[in-house]
Amino acid sequence: MFDVPKRQHPVAIITNTLAVVRNFFLPIVIGIVVGTGNVQTESQWEYLLRILPILMVFFVTLGGGFIQWFRFYYWLEGDEFRVKQGLIVRKQQFIPRHRIQVIDISSGIIQRMFGLVSLNVQTAGGDTPGVTISAIRMEEALAIRAKLRKEDQQVPTEEENQNSGTEDPISNPFLKPQAEYKLSGDHLLIGAATSGGFGVFLSVLATIYSQISSSIDEDRILGWFSNLPLGDTNSVVIFTILLVLVAWLMSVSSFILRFANFRIRKLDRELVISKGLLERKQVTIPFRRIQAIRVVEGVLRQPFGYATIMVDSAGFGEKSGTTTELVPLIPSTQVSDFLKTFADEFNVVGTAVRPPKRSLFRFVLKAIRLPVIIGLALGYFSGLWYLAPIIIPFGVVLGILRYQETGGGISSTNFFTGRYRNLARTTVIIPAYRIQSAKTVQNPFQLFNTLADLRMNIASSNTGAEFIIPNLDQEDADEMLQWVQASRPAPILDKQLEITIPAFGKSG
Amino acid sequence: MRPDPHHKIHPNAIPAWRLSDGASSLTWYFLPILTFTFWYTGAIPLWPTFVLAGLCVVNTIFMMTIVPVIRWKRWRYEINGHEIYLKYGIIVIRKVLIPASRIQNVDTAQGPIFRHFGLSSVTITTAATTHEIPALDDETADAVRNTISVLAREADQDV
Numbered sequence: 114m115f116d117v118p119k120r121q122h123p124v125a126i127i128t129n130t131l132a133v134v135r136n137f138f139l140p141i142v143i144g145i146v147v148g149t150g151n152v153q154t155e156s157q158w159e160y161l162l163r164i165l166p167i168l169m170v171f172f173v174t175l176g177g178g179f180i181q182w183f184r185f186y187y188w189l190e191g192d193e194f195r196v197k198q199g200l201i202v203r204k205q206q207f208i209p210r211h212r213i214q215v216i217d218i219s220s221g222i223i224q225r226m227f228g229l230v231s232l233n234v235q236t237a238g239g240d241t242p243g244v245t246i247s248a249i250r251m252e253e254a255l256a257i258r259a260k261l262r263k264e265d266q267q268v269p270t271e272e273e274n275q276n277s278g279t280e281d282p283i284s285n286p287f288l289k290p291q292a293e294y295k296l297s298g299d300h301l302l303i304g305a306a307t308s309g310g311f312g313v314f315l316s317v318l319a320t321i322y323s324q325i326s327s328s329i330d331e332d333r334i335l336g337w338f339s340n341l342p343l344g345d346t347n348s349v350v351i352f353t354i355l356l357v358l359v360a361w362l363m364s365v366s367s368f369i370l371r372f373a374n375f376r377i378r379k380l381d382r383e384l385v386i387s388k389g390l391l392e393r394k395q396v397t398i399p400f401r402r403i404q405a406i407r408v409v410e411g412v413l414r415q416p417f418g419y420a421t422i423m424v425d426s427a428g429f430g431e432k433s434g435t436t437t438e439l440v441p442l443i444p445s446t447q448v449s450d451f452l453k454t455f456a457d458e459f460n461v462v463g464t465a466v467r468p469p470k471r472s473l474f475r476f477v478l479k480a481i482r483l484p485v486i487i488g489l490a491l492g493y494f495s496g497l498w499y500l501a502p503i504i505i506p507f508g509v510v511l512g513i514l515r516y517q518e519t520g521g522g523i524s525s526t527n528f529f530t531g532r533y534r535n536l537a538r539t540t541v542i543i544p545a546y547r548i549q550s551a552k553t554v555q556n557p558f559q560l561f562n563t564l565a566d567l568r569m570n571i572a573s574s575n576t577g578a579e580f581i582i583p584n585l586d587q588e589d590a591d592e593m594l595q596w597v598q599a600s601r602p603a604p605i606l607d608k609q610l611e612i613t614i615p616a617f618g619k620s621g
Numbered sequence: 622m623r624p625d626p627h628h629k630i631h632p633n634a635i636p637a638w639r640l641s642d643g644a645s646s647l648t649w650y651f652l653p654i655l656t657f658t659f660w661y662t663g664a665i666p667l668w669p670t671f672v673l674a675g676l677c678v679v680n681t682i683f684m685m686t687i688v689p690v691i692r693w694k695r696w697r698y699e700i701n702g703h704e705i706y707l708k709y710g711i712i713v714i715r716k717v718l719i720p721a722s723r724i725q726n727v728d729t730a731q732g733p734i735f736r737h738f739g740l741s742s743v744t745i746t747t748a749a750t751t752h753e754i755p756a757l758d759d760e761t762a763d764a765v766r767n768t769i770s771v772l773a774r775e776a777d778q779d780v
Contacts, residue, residue, distance in 0.1 A: 577749025599703030
């Protein structure tokens with residue numbers, strides 16, 4: 114049935130095209146806005162000329178989707194699942210049956226419209242990235258899965274069989290998860306409301322607005338700008354509020370699109386995360402690739418006692434590492450339990466040291482830099498001088514918070530635990546053997562105050578990540594630096610500055 | 622507190638840096654040249670050219686006199702069986718510790734100026750960061766490279 118190379122269902126053309134569109138979403142939007150933004154001509158021909166680039170982009174992506182479908186063949190040969198694809202670069206992937214780790218059947222909105230599914234085959238070692246057949250009939254997918262099923266795999270239990278047989282074809286037939294966590298509806302909504310991603314959308318909206326507005330009536334816009342400091346403050350305020358509201362709604366919907374149906378499963382050697390509303394995305398994180406775990410308590414989330422757990426994993430083979438959410442939203446009090454279940458060794462509690470009192474001035478000084486600049490710039494350009502005294506205290510508060518919450522320490526199991534705050538409070542947990550290099554850095558003022566920044570570098574994504582614990586006592590920072598040695602000399606930290614981290618869900 | 626790393630880099634680094642830093646400080650002279658051309662076309666007055674040229678000359682003098690000496694004095698390194706320990710920096714002081722088991726690559730490199738003084742630099746790469754020990758004499762650099770690559774080979778290959 115499957116030993117002859119076969120094309121996917123033609124619906125794959127649509128999903129391929131949409132995948133391209135999704136990858137180049139921002140460039141396409143910008144192209145369309147820029148391309149049509151200035152159309153204000155009487156001539157229809159000129160109008161056509163203007164929208165020509167858009168039409169071209171449309172046909173090129175559609176053509177690309179078609180070629181991708183046309184050149185994509187899959188078949189089974191002996192013990193191998195084989196795929197060949199590509200127009201210019203021809204790629205053949207042979208996946209031996211015993212190497213297959215996960216076979217996932219899922220369906221996005223397009224597939225559902227046509228009663229189809231997509232089939233994803235992933236291998237263990239990661240020498241080859243997984244293969245996805247993006248449109249295939251359900252019976253066919255089930256048949257392929259049955260053929261690729263390993264004999265030596267543990268047989269699914271009765272109830273699981275019933276489950277996978279009836280309404281949930283997505284569940285994995287091979288590996289029974291040791292643990293599973295789903296994001297509840299409440300948490301999805303709370304997470305969406307507090308995601309704080311509206312800053313990005315705000316800037317995009319502002320850019321689009323400036324494009325559109327310039328094509329409407331330039332004189333009026335110029336007049337609007339010159340009126341800004343003088344009159345019409347009300348319309349400015351209303352407009353700003355409106356813009357923020359729209360941006361917030363966009364960030365809410367983007368969070369829901371990304372994290373609806375979020376589920377994390379713990380298998381023998383890896384964590385498997387699936388998420389997404391319209392398009393289900395699957396991320397596999399082998400345990401031995403986990404470099405660090407960070408718990409991020411956002412400005413909007415910490416007051417309500419919620420946090421996000423992120424994981425840093427290293428790249429391997431053709432797969433690049435990622436920094437991704439282990440859980441997009443979880444009550445801070447449950448963080449410890451969650452880690453105990455899904456990444457037990459990372460559930461550490463260690464004594465750590467705070468920055469000494471003499472560092473408070475440095476924290477505040479650094480935190481008010483940006484508000485002062487913004488305040489002065491606003492005052493200079495718009496004449497709103499009264500804003501500066503309003504925003505500078507925010508910097509002071511931020512500096513004090515940073516001083517109070519910063520800390521770093523070593524657990525008895527040789528894990529580094531560090532806490533710092535930029536805006537969100539972040540707690541990072543790194544095993545000693547994952548630290549690629551450690552650094553202490555002292556500028557002249559810190560030298561004078563015998564303070565030092567402690568920096569820990571880990572492999573993450575493609576570039577690596579650096580965690581900075583600022584303004585610790587020079588001796589403490591050095592003790593933790595020396596701990597990175599292979600012999601792991603236990604650091605002797607200042608008893609008076611001792612605190613306990615991670616302590617989640619408690620104040621301070 | 623652990624004492625500073627034991628070894629100093631080769632003293633020939635000072636004359637080598639005098640030349641290389643002096644040469645690279647010349648790139649800043651494009652600024653006064655730029656303002657000069659603006660003055661020539663009548664766009665701006667002449668005094669910014671003088672100010673910038675003065676700053677550039679001061680910079681070059683610094684780069685050729687005290688900066689290499691201070692940098693050499695501050696540079697320390699130590700390599701033992703298990704880790705590499707560096708300390709360096711003119712204004713901002715950095716101490717770096719790299720576990721040998723995390724090292725992925727070791728390279729030596731030598732530019733024309735360094736070759737003239739018989740010096741090489743050793744670059745150490747981990748999965749996340751890159752570090753350089755500048756200005757070792759050739760034999761030391763080769764020895765260091767060999768030591769580290771043996772260490773790195775012995776260590777487990779997992780990231």
